Amino acid sequence: MRGMAGRGGSEQPQRAEPAAVVAPLLPDDPAVGVLDLLGDPSVREVHLTSRPESASTARRLALSVIRVWGLGSHADTVELLVSELVGNAVRHTGARTFGLRMQRRRGWVRIEVRDPSRALPCLLPVRDLDVSGRGLFLVDTLSDRWGVDLQPRGKTTWFELRVADH
Numbered sequence: 001m002r003g004m005a006g007r008g009g010s011e012q013p014q015r016a017e018p019a020a021v022v023a024p025l026l027p028d029d030p031a032v033g034v035l036d037l038l039g040d041p042s043v044r045e046v047h048l049t050s051r052p053e054s055a056s057t058a059r060r061l062a063l064s065v066i067r068v069w070g071l072g073s074h075a076d077t078v079e080l081l082v083s084e085l086v087g088n089a090v091r092h093t094g095a096r097t098f099g100l101r102m103q104r105r106r107g108w109v110r111i112e113v114r115d116p117s118r119a120l121p122c123l124l125p126v127r128d129l130d131v132s133g134r135g136l137f138l139v140d141t142l143s144d145r146w147g148v149d150l151q152p153r154g155k156t157t158w159f160e161l162r163v164a165d166h
Contacts, residue, residue: 034064041065045099045114048086055086058100062111065102071109071163077142078111078161084135085113085157093117095154108144109161116154 038057039046042065048054062082066075082100089098099114123136139146143159 034060035068041100041102042068042104045101047097047099050090050093050095050098050115052087052090054090054098055083058082058086058113061100062102066109069104069109074109074161074163078109081139081142081159082111082113084138085111085159088121088135088157089113089115092121093119101156104163106165107162109163110158111160112156112158114151114154114156118150118155120148120150120155121157 038061041061046061048057059079059082062078063075066072066078086098086100089095093115095115095117099112101112101114103110103112121136123140126134126137136146139159144162146157146159149156149158
């Protein structure tokens with residue numbers, strides 16, 4: 001059921017497993033430094049300023065968590081899809097900030113971008129010569145599930161990837 005707005009019930013993922021269930025990183029590992037400096041979106045939502053350059057910060061945070069979780073084989077997909085969700089939040093919502101959150105449960109990783117706008121994103125048809133409007137097409141194509149949950153103040157746009165449990 002991809003792209004279904006407001007899905008709820010038993011399909012919602014559980015909260016993330018504690019990071020302690022994976023092999024610890026060394027204190028001088030760059031992933032640890034980024035998470036210590038900016039916040040860990042697998043522990044709590046990280047708030048970022050809604051500027052185009054914040055997309056690179058969100059990518060670094062997401063890639064650091066993916067590395068901590070031992071899921072480096074998903075890094076390219078996570079990097080691209082986080083860029084698309086953040087880009088949409090920055091370009092289309094007029095918000096001053098957005099939030100990034102990551103969760104892991106058995107067999108799944110979920111990445112969320114929260115913003116204060118209740119305007120729903122649209123999955124548009126994409127033609128070969130289109131130079132924009134491909135963001136949600138990429139999310140729909142590369143993720144296993146995605147959707148939008150309306151909140152009392154804003155929305156959360158998310159995607160999920162199937163992952164192997166170690």
